Amino acid sequence: MNVVLWIVAGVLAAAFLGAGGMKAAQPKEKLAAEPRMGWTEDFSGGAIKTIGALEVLGAIGLILPALLDIAPILVPIAATGLAAAMLGAIIVHARRNETAGIVAPAVLFVLSAFVAWGRFGPYAF
Template sequence: MNVVLWIIAGLLAVMFLVAGGAKLTQSKEKLAASPNMAWTEDFSPNMLKLIGALEVLAAAGLILPAALDIVPVLVPLAALGLVLLMVGAAITHARRKENQAIVINLVFIVLAGVVVWGRFGPYS
C-alpha cells in the first residue's frame, strides 16, 4: 500500500505542479482563453496567483517531506490542503454549472483523500 500511496502522491504532485505553475506564470487573459479555464474570469489576477502558489506548495508538500524524511507529517497535511482546494474548485464549478469539471474535482478529492487517510493512518 505504501507504493500505491507514493504513486498517487506523485501523480497529484505532477498535476498540481503543472496547473499551479501555469497559474503563476500566465496572465489572467491567457488562462481564460484556455479550454476549461473560463472560471478564471470570476477571480482577480492576485487570487489566481494565490491559487497557483497553493497548488505548487501542495505539490512540493506531497513529495519532499517524505522523500527527505524531514517532518513527514506535512505530506498528509498537504494532501488535506488539496482536498480543501478541490472542494472550493467544485463549488466554483457548480455555481457556473460546469458539471464535467466537478467530476474531475471529485476524482482529485478522492485521490488526495486516500493520501490523507493512508499517511495519517496505517501507513504514516
C-alpha cells in the same frame, strides 16, 4: 499499500505542479482564453496566482518531506490542503453550472483524500 500511496502522491504532485505552475505563471487573460478556465472570470489575477502558488506548494509538500525524511507529517497536511482546494474547485464549477469541469477536481479530491487518510492513519511515516 505504502507503494500505492507513493504512486498516488507522485501522480497528484505532477498534476498539481503542472496546473498550479500554469496558474502562477500565466496572466489571467491568457488563462481565461483556455477552454476549461472560464472560472477565472470570477477571480482576480492575484487570487488566481495565489491558488496556483498554493497548488505548487502542495505538490512539493506531497513528496519532499517524506523523501528527505524531514517533517513527514507535512505530507498528509499537504494532501488535506489540496483536497480542500479541490472541494472549493468543485463548488465553483457547480455554481457556474460547468458539470464537465467538476470531474477532474472530483478525481483529484478523492486521490488527495486517499493520501491524507493513508498518511494520517494506518500508513503514516
